Amino acid sequence: MPRAVVTAIAAQKGGTGKTALAGSLAAQWGYAGSRTLLVDLDQQANLTFAFGVDPGLLEATVVDVLAPRNAVPAEQAVLERVHGVPGLDLLPCDERAEALDTQLRSETMGVFKLKDALEPLLGEYERVLMDCPPNVGELTVSALLLADEIVCPVKMGDSNALRGISRLTQTVEKLNRRGAHVRFRSLVRVECDPSQVSYRRNGDALKRLARRSKLPLARTELRARAAWRTAITQDVPLILLDAPDRGTREAQADVHRLARELWPRVPFPAPNEIKARRRASGTSFESPAPAKRAA
Numbered sequence: 001m002p003r004a005v006v007t008a009i010a011a012q013k014g015g016t017g018k019t020a021l022a023g024s025l026a027a028q029w030g031y032a033g034s035r036t037l038l039v040d041l042d043q044q045a046n047l048t049f050a051f052g053v054d055p056g057l058l059e060a061t062v063v064d065v066l067a068p069r070n071a072v073p074a075e076q077a078v079l080e081r082v083h084g085v086p087g088l089d090l091l092p093c094d095e096r097a098e099a100l101d102t103q104l105r106s107e108t109m110g111v112f113k114l115k116d117a118l119e120p121l122l123g124e125y126e127r128v129l130m131d132c133p134p135n136v137g138e139l140t141v142s143a144l145l146l147a148d149e150i151v152c153p154v155k156m157g158d159s160n161a162l163r164g165i166s167r168l169t170q171t172v173e174k175l176n177r178r179g180a181h182v183r184f185r186s187l188v189r190v191e192c193d194p195s196q197v198s199y200r201r202n203g204d205a206l207k208r209l210a211r212r213s214k215l216p217l218a219r220t221e222l223r224a225r226a227a228w229r230t231a232i233t234q235d236v237p238l239i240l241l242d243a244p245d246r247g248t249r250e251a252q253a254d255v256h257r258l259a260r261e262l263w264p265r266v267p268f269p270a271p272n273e274i275k276a277r278r279r280a281s282g283t284s285f286e287s288p289a290p291a292k293r294a295a
């Protein structure tokens with residue numbers, strides 16, 4: 001199998017929908033029949049929780065994989081077939097990741113550790129998706145050094161929505177001048193509500209920025225829907241939520257449309273098909289048992 005293509009979901013800004021998008025896109029990849037590895041790089045471990053995993057109960061996470069001594073091989077920390085999604089594995093994270101930026105900075109070539117640790121796994125997957133932390137620390141840089149492409153969610157209801165993008169483009173340019181090979185796959189408009197002033201204002205500014213900086217902007221917009229929040233409270237990525245309401249169906253249709261726009265040659269199944277397959281395999285989330293969150 002050829003080496004996996006690595007996508008970083010990054011935004012150098014907090015609360016832009018990175019984790020929500022990473023979980024749902026990864027599940028789409030899994031149901032498209034691609035061996036997929038999802039990597040949680042955020043100390044909040046929201047992505048790990050989103051797959052029903054309590055990081056406090058794990059023997060090893062990405063923190064142990066990057067440990068200065070007695071590092072655990074990445075494959076030992078990987079959880080297989082998370083939430084029953086075929087072909088989808090998760091390298092979880094936990095709150096000790098808070099110390100990783102400082103640790104990696106203190107080590108020689110620390111920012112290359114993630115790349116070195118995951119490189120042996122790349123031949124086993126077709127796609128790797130990484131959920132990046134909301135800052136420009138060593139861990140985000142480590143992810144960008146490994147990544148082939150970036151998907152950057154931009155929250156349209158946020159008055160400072162565009163700020164993180166300029167910082168991210170500057171970081172990417174610097175890294176690419178030093179031998180990285182990462183490019184923007186797409187900026188993605190998230191939490192879109194055309195009735196909001198911020199949506200219109202950000203929308204215009206974002207189009208100008210995208211044109212000026214030659215950044216691809218996805219046509220598909222993720223509409224503001226409460227289902228995104230519901231999915232988080234139920235510890236399940238939105239695309240796996242089995243709820244009958246219109247908001248959920250619309251939000252799931254948006255994810256599916258986005259996946260097809262970003263990777264047009266991949267046979268991503270429609271949300272209804274995913275639902276049917278999950279019901280048939282007994283992994284449906286009509287009444288999921290939420291994972292216990294650490295205090």
Ligand SMILES: Nc1ncnc2c1ncn2[C@@H]1O[C@H](COP(=O)(O)OP(=O)(O)OP(=O)(O)O)[C@@H](O)[C@H]1O
Binds near residue numbers: 021
């Ligand atoms: N399209 C959407 N419509 C409505 N709410 C959304 C949408 N996308 C994301 N959200 C909500 O935005 C909030 C932040 O999402 P998420 O945790 O994925 O962001 P993040 O960028 O990972 O945050 P952090 O920087 O803290 O890691 C969540 O409550 C999520 O439900």
Ligand SMILES: [Mg+2]
Binds near residue numbers: 020131
């Ligand atoms: Mg997050």
